[in-house]
Structures are given as structure tokens and as C-alpha cells.
Amino acid sequence: MRNSLFRLTFWLAVCGSGAIIAGLAAFYLYLSPKLPSVESLRHVKLQTPLRVYSSDGLLIGEFGEKRRTPIRHPDIPELYTKALLAAEDDQFYSHNGVSIRGLLRAASQIVSSGHIQSGGSTITMQVARNFFLTRQQTFARKFNEILLALQIERELSKEEILELYVNVIFLGNRAYGINAAAEVYYGKPLSELSLAQLAMIAGLPKAPSTFNPIANPERALIRRNWILGRMLSLGYIDQNLYDATINEPVTASVHGIKVDYHAPYVAEMARRQAIDIYGNGAYTDGLKVYTTINSKLQERAQQAVIDGLIAYDQRKGFRGPEQHWPASFIDPSVTDVTDFNNLDLAAWQDALENLSRYGGLEPAVVVQVFEQQIRALLANGDIVDIEWEQGLRQARAFKTENARGPRPKLATNIVAVGDVVRLRPEAEGNWRFSQVPKAQAALIALNPKDGAIISMVGGFDFAQSHFNRVTQAKRQPGSNFKPFVYTTALEHGMTPASIINDAPIVFEDANLESTWRPENDGGKFYGPTRLRQALYRSRNLVSIRVLRNIGIRNAIKGMDRFGFEPALLPKDLSLALGSYALTPLEIATGYAVFANGGFKVEPYLLISMVDVNDEVIYQANPATACPQCEQMTLVEDDLELAQSETDSDGETLAAQSSEQAKTQDETTDKNEANSAATNNNLLDAELAAELASELAALGENIPATEESAETNTEPAFVAPANPAERVLSPQVAYLINSMLQDVIRKGTGTAAKSLGRNDLAGKTGTTNGPRDAWFSGYNSELAVTTWLGFDQNLMLGRREYGGSAALPIWIDYMRTALKDVAESKRPQPEGIITVRIDPKTGERANINTIGAIYESFRTENAPELLRQESIGSSESDEALPEELF
Numbered sequence: 102m103r104n105s106l107f108r109l110t111f112w113l114a115v116c117g118s119g120a121i122i123a124g125l126a127a128f129y130l131y132l133s134p135k136l137p138s139v140e141s142l143r144h145v146k147l148q149t150p151l152r153v154y155s156s157d158g159l160l161i162g163e164f165g166e167k168r169r170t171p172i173r174h175p176d177i178p179e180l181y182t183k184a185l186l187a188a189e190d191d192q193f194y195s196h197n198g199v200s201i202r203g204l205l206r207a208a209s210q211i212v213s214s215g216h217i218q219s220g221g222s223t224i225t226m227q228v229a230r231n232f233f234l235t236r237q238q239t240f241a242r243k244f245n246e247i248l249l250a251l252q253i254e255r256e257l258s259k260e261e262i263l264e265l266y267v268n269v270i271f272l273g274n275r276a277y278g279i280n281a282a283a284e285v286y287y288g289k290p291l292s293e294l295s296l297a298q299l300a301m302i303a304g305l306p307k308a309p310s311t312f313n314p315i316a317n318p319e320r321a322l323i324r325r326n327w328i329l330g331r332m333l334s335l336g337y338i339d340q341n342l343y344d345a346t347i348n349e350p351v352t353a354s355v356h357g358i359k360v361d362y363h364a365p366y367v368a369e370m371a372r373r374q375a376i377d378i379y380g381n382g383a384y385t386d387g388l389k390v391y392t393t394i395n396s397k398l399q400e401r402a403q404q405a406v407i408d409g410l411i412a413y414d415q416r417k418g419f420r421g422p423e424q425h426w427p428a429s430f431i432d433p434s435v436t437d438v439t440d441f442n443n444l445d446l447a448a449w450q451d452a453l454e455n456l457s458r459y460g461g462l463e464p465a466v467v468v469q470v471f472e473q474q475i476r477a478l479l480a481n482g483d484i485v486d487i488e489w490e491q492g493l494r495q496a497r498a499f500k501t502e503n504a505r506g507p508r509p510k511l512a513t514n515i516v517a518v519g520d521v522v523r524l525r526p527e528a529e530g531n532w533r534f535s536q537v538p539k540a541q542a543a544l545i546a547l548n549p550k551d552g553a554i555i556s557m558v559g560g561f562d563f564a565q566s567h568f569n570r571v572t573q574a575k576r577q578p579g580s581n582f583k584p585f586v587y588t589t590a591l592e593h594g595m596t597p598a599s600i601i602n603d604a605p606i607v608f609e610d611a612n613l614e615s616t617w618r619p620e621n622d623g624g625k626f627y628g629p630t631r632l633r634q635a636l637y638r639s640r641n642l643v644s645i646r647v648l649r650n651i652g653i654r655n656a657i658k659g660m661d662r663f664g665f666e667p668a669l670l671p672k673d674l675s676l677a678l679g680s681y682a683l684t685p686l687e688i689a690t691g692y693a694v695f696a697n698g699g700f701k702v703e704p705y706l707l708i709s710m711v712d713v714n715d716e717v718i719y720q721a722n723p724a725t726a727c728p729q730c731e732q733m734t735l736v737e738d739d740l741e742l743a744q745s746e747t748d749s750d751g752e753t754l755a756a757q758s759s760e761q762a763k764t765q766d767e768t769t770d771k772n773e774a775n776s777a778a779t780n781n782n783l784l785d786a787e788l789a790a791e792l793a794s795e796l797a798a799l800g801e802n803i804p805a806t807e808e809s810a811e812t813n814t815e816p817a818f819v820a821p822a823n824p825a826e827r828v829l830s831p832q833v834a835y836l837i838n839s840m841l842q843d844v845i846r847k848g849t850g851t852a853a854k855s856l857g858r859n860d861l862a863g864k865t866g867t868t869n870g871p872r873d874a875w876f877s878g879y880n881s882e883l884a885v886t887t888w889l890g891f892d893q894n895l896m897l898g899r900r901e902y903g904g905s906a907a908l909p910i911w912i913d914y915m916r917t918a919l920k921d922v923a924e925s926k927r928p929q930p931e932g933i934i935t936v937r938i939d940p941k942t943g944e945r946a947n948i949n950t951i952g953a954i955y956e957s958f959r960t961e962n963a964p965e966l967l968r969q970e971s972i973g974s975s976e977s978d979e980a981l982p983e984e985l986f
Contacts, residue, residue, distance in 0.1 A: 149387030162368025198254035273309035288356035365563035409910035418499030422520035492534030549696035581866025582679030598943035637848030662828035699829030700726035865903030
């Protein structure tokens with residue numbers, strides 16, 4: 102009986118096992134053909150954000166839903182690996198992808214609870230799930246997971262599996278992978294984290310939200326300490342290290358994207374262009390975008406805009422505190438806030454942490470007010486003193502854009518306890534009383550040779566306003582536009598010495614809303630004025646008459662070469678005064694034509710884009726100004742012509758020699774022929790040497806003789822792949838540059854003389870009100886435009902011109918940008934002559950002319966010589982303030 106029962110039990114067990122095996126086999130045969138190829142894991146493309154870099158390789162922006170920085174297996178800290186294995190899979194290096202003990206534990210949980218709990222997944226099984234499967238808890242998915250894990254273990258090494266795992270796991274707060282988690286939670290690289298911090302990250306994969314050290318620090322601490330205990334019991338760490346780590350506090354906090362240099366306006370523009378080129382895949386495919394931005398000059402540009410706006414804002418006066426926090430904000434029972442001991446500083450500090458920091462200005466709340474000093478609390482808990490000379494004495498109350506209140510005598514005239522103000526850090530830990538400006542400003546710097554954007558600042562602070570005023574704000578440029586009209590005038594036969602009457606004028610124009618009576622600043626009129634003088638003194642009425650003289654249609658027709666759209670420009674004389682709204686980028690593009698000697702270039706920001714394998718998928722090919730290319734063409738044409746003439750002369754001489762042979766004896770004929778050949782060879786050698794010398798002067802390493810080829814070490818000239826189109830003749834470009842240099846030498850831009858350079862040129866601009874202040878200036882290396890105004894088009898106030906509001910920003914930037922740049926002198930091109938003229942008439946000076954000056958002309962436009970020249974005194978023009986549009 103007992104044997105029969107044993108046999109029955111045995112056969113039932115065999116049949117049951119067979120049934121299970123058969124079922125599993127059937128399940129395998131059914132599922133295995135549908136399994137994805139594990140080989141794809143070797144070529145997996147992790148979703149990695151778009152990263153934007155400066156031209157010198159600094160990270161300035163990162164964009165993408167998933168923050169991920171892939172890490173290679175050799176770079177994974179050993180302590181992190183041990184913490185991870187202790188938390189997730191301590192048998193990782195011994196199993197074949199599936200842990201039988203883990204599966205049995207999961208099965209027992211199902212039997213006891215009636216539903217799936219832990220699942221018993223190994224790291225390999227989690228890799229299979231993360232890459233190929235869903236997180237839906239079904240038996241079919243679990244069986245697929247097991248099959249895939251077994252297959253992964255057969256085809257990949259343990260190191261490859263672990264590397265995939267640590268790069269793909271989600272760890273909360275948009276962090277995917279351990280490198281990203283280190284930056285998000287601790288703001289530093291993984292290699293710099295302590296054991297406690299590594300264990301904290303190792304505890305996140307199980308439940309990123311539940312064990313998040315920011316959202317649930319208590320539960321995260323319990324999880325971390327459990328992992329440390331597991332590491333101790335498994336022998337991964339010793340007792341001393343455990344004891345030193347277990348009591349460390351939770352130090353995690355949210356860290357934003359860590360960049361090498363913060364240039365948000367640039368990064369945002371680069372992002373838009375990358376999406377236009379590549380599509381939305383740029384956010385996930387790990388592209389690197391390299392821009393034309395110089396990080397050092399970008400930093401200077403941003404600070405110059407901030408300093409310029411704060412300086413303007415201080416001239417207008419203190420508008421009062423941003424907020425006032427009354428006693429009830431702290432404690433309803435507190436009535437005497439003048440007693441420092443009654444203040445709940447912790448509550449105020451918490452409130453300060455919710456206020457944004459703009460342009461380096463820190464929010465602070467006044468906690469004590471003395472006679473000529475205040476004490477304020479910062480968001481970090483520091484209490485600082487602001488002395489009377491640190492901005493308090495200058496804090497006159499704002500009334501209007503043209504008026505301020507009297508100078509304060511006591512600190513109580515300015516602020517009270519509970520007032521929220523702004524402080525600006527200074528040297529040696531000091532702070533200065535300030536406020537966030539309401540006005541805005543912009544700066545754009547281009548390389549005029551190819552249009553590369555070197556620096557770009559679209560406002561006071563990107564966090565305050567994402568609106569990029571360089572590319573999006575269309576404002577009237579006022580007199581900043583005049584050089585483009587004057588250039589057309591030079592092309593239509595006018596000269597820098599042309600005389601135009603600066604006198605009142607009234608227009609009845611159907612294209613204008615009403616009768617138009619343009620004026621100069623101050624309402625004065627100056628009578629007959631030379632064109633050069635009218636530009637550097639920015640005479641409005643002269644500019645209008647110039648435009649009328651050349652014709653509006655003629656002026657508009659050529660504006661596209663400066664980057665302006667002719668069809669959009671106004672068809673009336675207000676064009677002469679810059680009535681058409683343009684962006685600072687458009688204005689700077691036009692001035693680049695003056696800076697490079699007459700070539701049209703297009704501004705560009707992206708140099709290249711590379712994929713995750715560092716293969717270039719986009720490369721800029723900008724049109725590049727190349728005066729040498731034109732000279733090379735001319736010299737080559739001369740060389741071809743000279744060679745042709747030499748060949749022709751040789752044929753003529755040969756024919757003459759043949760004719761002479763008929764009438765002269767053989768000996769004489771031979772002597773003459775040898776003499777002619779010798780002379781021709783000498784002429785050919787001299788001509789070739791002269792032309793080769795001209796080519797070498799242009800940078801072309803073409804030897805005239807074998808000896809010169811050996812001694813010439815100059816680098817060969819290489820023409821750009823995409824030469825820019827010439828849109829101004831060298832002569833006109835030279836003349837307008839000379840006139841714009843006088844704006845700085847003796848016109849409305851004389852403040853720029855503080856830079857101590859002789860190669861600067863530019864033009865101020867101020868519009869009616871005044872509402873907009875401009876300055877655009879350049880040398881051969883940089884073309885820079887600055888603008889200052891209100892987004893709401895408010896008045897800037899009296900005495901706020903291009904020369905007083907925008908030019909200081911330009912000077913501040915150029916002082917750094919040109920610090921190590923040698924001065925350049927533009928050569929006088931052929932077709933330009935310099936003669937002495939009478940400054941009153943613009944005519945050629947004679948021996949009796951008093952106060953004659955020198956002026957440059959195109960050869961065909963130079964005034965005729967009437968009498969013998971004599972050298973007279975040069976003109977001395979007094980600088981005048983900028984006019985209003």
C-alpha cells in the first residue's frame with residue numbers, strides 16, 4: 102500500500118513537472134519569435150539633450166525633456182557599483198540573468214498576498230524591461246523579461262549590461278542615468294560624491310518618487326541607511342566607513358542645468374536654429390551645437406548692458422521699494438518692528454528665497470534703519486550694512502522721466518523696516534543700494550568679415566524677460582540710419598564737400614499724416630553745410646534735402662545690399678531720419694558693410710552641429726569679405742595681358758628680323774637677331790618679376806625666380822570658399838568710413854575717444870521724445886550696435902541721447918573687445934585723391950583761401966584746380982549734442 106502511494110506520488114510529480122516543462126516550452130516557442138534582437142543594445146541611442154557651446158568650447162545651454170550624460174563603465178565609481186548591487190542585485194556577477202531565489206521570493210509574495218509585489222527582477226531583467234518592454238505587471242511580460250535577460254547575458258558582458266543600466270534608469274526630477282542624478286541632486290560630478298550621496302542615488306531606481314531625497318527626505322534617508330547596512334553585511338565596506346557615513350544628513354537639493362557660462366539669449370537662439378535644421382529630434386539625439394560666441398566677450402557684453410541700464414536708471418531716481426512686508430507678515434502680535442529683536446528673520450528669509458535674482462541684483466529686506474545707514478537681510482541669511490555713500494546718498498525720489506526729488510538727508514527718507522529692495526555686490530564683500538531698471542537695452546557684435554555673431558545680449562536678464570530685443574524688437578533707428586542715405590548720395594555724385602542748406606522746410610505730403618516741419622535739436626538752423634559736417638553733427642534738415650536730391654526711389658532701391666527690405670521702407674522723406682523700425686541685428690548687419698570695406702555678409706550663429714558620434718551633420722559656409730580676391734583677379738588679368746603683349750611683340754620682332762635678312766649679309770643678320778632675342782628675354786624677366794612681386798604682396802607665394810622661391814617664407818593666400826559680394830565700390834566705402842570716423846573725432850560720438858584709438862567709426866541715433874537711443878560703431882574687426890529704451894515705448898527723458906545712453910554701453914564693451922587688437926588703417930584705394938578746399942564753399946582752395954582744409958574725393962568728382970594751392974590752417978569743428986528725430 103505504501104509503495105503504491107509512493108509510486109502514485111512519484112508519477113504525479115513526474116507528470117506535473119512534465120506538464121510544467123511542456124507549458125513553459127510551449128510558452129517559449131510562442132514568445133521567442135516575437136522577442137527583439139539583443140544585438141540592438143550594442144547600438145542603442147540613449148535620449149540625450151541638445152547642448153550648445155561657445156566657440157571656445159564652453160557649455161552655455163542644454164535643452165531636452167530628459168537630462169542625461171552617458172557614462173562609460175570604467176568611470177563608474179566602485180562604491181556606487183557596490184551600493185547599487187547591495188540595493189538591487191547582490192548576485193549580479195554570479196547569476197546568468199535570472200535570480201531563482203528572487204523569483205521564488207516573488208512567487209511566495211503572490212501566494213500570500215494574491216497579487217504581484219516585488220517581481221524578483223535582476224539588473225539584467227531591468228535592462229530588458231527598460232529597453233524592450235512595458236512596466237505593466239503581467240505574467241506574459243515577466244516571462245518575456247526572463248527570456249530577454251537570459252539572451253542578454255549570453256550576448257553582452259556584465260560590464261556592458263551594467264553600463265546600459267546606469268545610463269538608462271530614471272532617477273526622478275528629469276534625471277536619467279547616474280551622471281545626471283549627481284548634477285540634479287548635488288550639483289557636482291558623480292566622481293565627487295561621498296558614499297552617503299552615492300548610496301542615496303543607488304536607492305532611487307526602486308521608486309524615484311517615494312525615495313526622492315527632495316520630495317521625501319525622511320523615507321530617502323531610511324532607504325539610504327538600509328543600503329549602507331546591506332553594504333556592511335555583504336562586506337563591501339568596513340565598520341569604520343559605515344560608522345562615518347550612517348549619520349551624515351541629507352544634503353540633496355534641486356540644481357538646475359549646470360553650464361560653464363550662462364548666456365541664455367544666445368542659447369535660446371541656437372536652440373531655435375538647431376530645431377529648424379534638424380527637427381525635434383535635436384532634443385533627444387545628443388547633438389552638440391557650436392556657436393560663434395566668444396565667451397569672454399559675451400560676459401563683457403552682458404555686464405556692459407547691465408551697467409549701462411543701472412547707470413541710466415540711477416539718473417532717473419529711486420522708485421521706492423518693490424514690496425513692503427508689514428508686521429503682520431511676521432507675527433500678528435508684533436506691532437513694534439523698529440525693535441530688531443521682534444523680527445522673525447527666518448520667516449522673512451523664506452519669503453526672500455521665492456524672489457528672483459535679476460542682473461546680479463539680490464533681493465533683500467530692510468531690518469534696521471539708522472541715520473545714514475541701513476541693515477538688510479539677504480536670502481542666504483546674511484545680514485549686511487549699506488553705508489550712505491553706497492548708493493543711499495544718490496537715491497533721489499523718481500517723479501517723472503525729467504524730474505527727481507531733492508537729495509535725501511536721512512536713510513528714513515528712503516526706506517523703512519520691512520521694505521524689499523535690491524542690493525548689488527561690490528568688491529571686498531560690500532553691497533550697494535540699487536533697483537531693477539524698468540528700461541531695457543540690447544547689444545549685438547558681429548565679425549564684419551563674415552557676419553559671425555561674437556556677442557549678443559537681448560535684455561537686462563533673460564529670467565526677467567525672454568524677449569530678445571536684438572532679433573525681435575523693431576525700433577526706429579533715428580539718425581543711426583543716416584549713413585545708408587549718405588552712402589547713396591556719394592554714389593550719385595555728391596561728395597563730402599557738397600554744400601546743402603540747413604534751413605527750415607515744411608512738407609505737405611500725402612504719405613504723411615499731417616504737415617511735417619522737421620527740425621534740428623534745439624530748433625536751430627545753421628545755413629550752408631558740407632555733407633561731411635552734416636553727418637558728424639547729425640543735421641536733420643540736411644539729411645532730408647540729401648534724400649530729396651538723390652530721389653527716394655533711388656535711395657530705397659539700393660537698401661537691400663545693407664540687409665534691409667526695400668519694399669517695406671517708407672516712400673517718403675522721413676526715411677532720411679530713420680522712421681522705419683529695424684532690429685539692432687539688422688542695423689549691425691548694415692554697419693558691417695562699412696566695416697569690411699563694402700561687402701555684404703549675413704549674420705550667423707551656428708558654426709557646426711555634431712551628433713553623438715562627433716560626426717559633423719551641419720557646417721556653416723558664410724560669405725566672407727575678400728578684398729584680396731579682387732586684387733588677385735586684377736593682377737592675374739594684368740599678367741595674362743602682359744603675356745599676350747609679350748608674345749605679340751616677339752612675333753613682330755621676328756618678322757622684322759626676317760625682312761632685314763633679305764637685305765643684309767648673314768653675319769649682320771645673326772648679330773641683330775641675337776641682340777633682339779637678348780633684349781626681349783630681359784624685358785620678359787623684368788615683367789615677370791614685377792608681376793610676381795605684386796602677387797607676393799597680396800599673400801600669394803609665387804616665386805619670380807628660383808632664388809626668391811627659396812627665401813620667401815610668407816604663407817600662401819587662401820581664398821575663402823564663399824567670397825562675399827561687393828556692394829559698395831572701394832572708393833565710396835572709403836569716403837563713408839572717413840565721414841563716420843569724424844563722428845567720433847569731432848561729432849556726436851566724441852565720448853568714444855576715451856578708448857584712445859584712431860580706427861573707430863560710428864553713428865549715434867536718437868528718436869523723437871526721446872524714446873530710443875542708439876549707437877552703432879566699428880573697426881575692421883568688430884561691428885557693434887547698442888540700443889536703450891523702454892519696451893512700452895516710454896520717454897527716456899531730457900538729455901538722454903544716443904551719445905549719453907547707448908554709447909557708454911558700446912564703449913564699455915569695446916574697451917575689453919579691442920584691448921589686445923592692434924589698430925588698423927584702411928588704405929586709400931585707387932580713384933581717391935585728397936585736395937585742399939574752402940570749408941565754406943566746398944570748392945578747391947586757392948592761394949588766397951583762409952582756413953583751407955583737406956578733403957577726399959573720388960577722382961571724377963574732385964573740384965577743379967583754379968589757382969596754385971597753398972597750405973592753410975585745418976578746420977576745428979566743435980562737437981554738438983545729438984539731434985532728435
